[in-house]
Amino acid sequence: MTTPQRSERSAVPEAPGALLLRPIPPAVHAAFLRAPGGVAAPGGVSFLQTPAWARVKAGWQAESLGWLDERQRLVGAALVLYRQLPGSRRSFAYLPEGPGLDWADPRLERWFDPLLEHLRGTGAFAVRMGPPLAYRRWSARTLKDATGPGRRIGDVLPDLVEPLGAVVCDRLRDGGWRRCGEDGQGADAQPRLVFEVPLSGRGLDALWTGLNQEWRRNVKKAAKSGVLTGVEGPETLPAFHRLLRITERRDGFALGRDLAYYQRQYEALNAERAGAVRLYTARHQGELLAAHTLVTAPDGGRVWYQTGASADHRREVRPSNALQWRMMCDALAAGAAVYDMRGVPDDLDPGSRAHGLLRWKLGTGGDAVETVGEWELPLQGAVNKTLHRAMHAYLARR
CATH class of the missing domain: 3.40.630.30 (Gcn5-related N-acetyltransferase (GNAT))
Structure with missing residues (x-):
């Protein structure tokens, strides 16, 4: 599958601890994801980050990218989908439920800097990603006890706030990223609130x-x-x-x-x-x-x-x-380790139609989990912010 034109990069990381990002063959990407311990993120890797997913998404271009350390070992990977804005040569870059990297690394910039440089080189005007991390958790018992007219899950004190998810949210905000649904950003493409049964x-x-x-x-x-x-x-x-x-x-x-x-x-x-x-x-x-x-x-x-x-x-x-x-x-x-039942509504009002799906999944005894969600970053100034708004309008119509 073809991808937007990109600028070439050095074959060796430039500084101790720096990471090199480069395109990798889909077969190499798939093998890395299957390898035990290949991806350090606690949530593992989503099927939406597999090379095969690119063949499912008609209308998107795609490429597999890999991060290499100073010993040329593959230490992280990402599937990037590109959607060209109609009437423009620029594209919107999307990493659904990814990328697969070490989110606990205190130097996230060594992962992000080469990624953003690469995406700018392709002509992407904005990037959206969805770190595969949990943020807050509510047990089935907690939510059943909190059910009532007009109530929502966000009104209920969670049983657990995941430290890594909370830290990553703060670091993304500090880096200029904005979470979808906040500050005028578009809605999440993937469910932010999911339901998990621990196994x-x-x-x-x-x-x-x-x-x-x-x-x-x-x-x-x-x-x-x-x-x-x-x-x-x-x-x-x-x-x-x-x-x-x-x-x-x-x-x-x-x-x-x-x-x-x-x-x-x-x-x-x-x-x-x-x-x-x-x-x-x-x-x-x-x-x-x-x-x-x-x-x-x-x-x-x-x-x-x-x-x-x-x-x-x-x-x-x-x-x-x-x-x-x-x-x-x-x-x-x-x-x-986890049976993931995907998205659920946050509606705790037993009189609402949406609550039925949540109630059905609560019966399995699992947990409602708010993920870190999807985050976006315009890549090249005011012109790209305009393109970013146009892409949001286009995707909303679709």
Whole structure:
């Protein structure tokens, strides 16, 4: 995949402790992400930072970048997506849930300086990134006790503030970055508030007792009703997509993703690493009632429940509960440390429609986690700030 033109850099870091940034082949990038300890960030690496993700994102150019130390060892990596602003030769650079670097390094500038210089050389007028770090956490119990009319998660004192996430936020602000959603910046492209079920150090019994009574009852009901769960291949993606359209109409949202998007994702991520994406299904009397996609991190440490779809009928046999339980059990058996259920609304008002999704995920006994979020930086002065605003308007229309 082609990338914007860039300026050449020296082949050796210029000072002790300095890092060299250079383009790397996608195969080298993918191997680095799979290697144990390859990425130092506590959150590991997201599937959105894999080279394969570039083949999913139609309309974006992409390149893999790597940081090398003074011994020419690869110590960090990033997937950068570029979106050209219509009518301009300039582009917007985006690092979704990345980059993968040592966020605990007290000298973050030695990572950022060569990255920003490189992006300026490509003609990028602004950059957005999403450090893969947690900022605040709330347990299911804390949020259940705080539920009430007009209440939101942000109103509740968190159970834990992650020190590294808090420090990184401060350092980014000091460096001129602005968090999306603040000071007129655009909204996050990825969910800032997610839901995680911890798996590390737990057995199957602990995972089961972590579910609330309603969840346990529904999983048992699905089994008694004869719901069968399984993993199916890409031939079931069209049926999954039809169920997704039903789910969108029923629940009042629109992802705006066609069948080809899910087919590209399935093909690209699995071509890079077998089993990276799996399609889980729940059938009752042979009929497909629910289908969910599960994505596994390159190092296997985290799995994501990415997209769920279900039928409008036979909901009383609880196919989605059965499917989630199967997916969590498989993630636990595979040695994953976290089962990530992706985004949740921050609405604690039981009378609101949005609260239903949060309530459903709270039943798994996990934690609501506010991530550090996405941050942006204009790269070359006032002209680029104008282009930055134009890009925000363009992306909002899309």
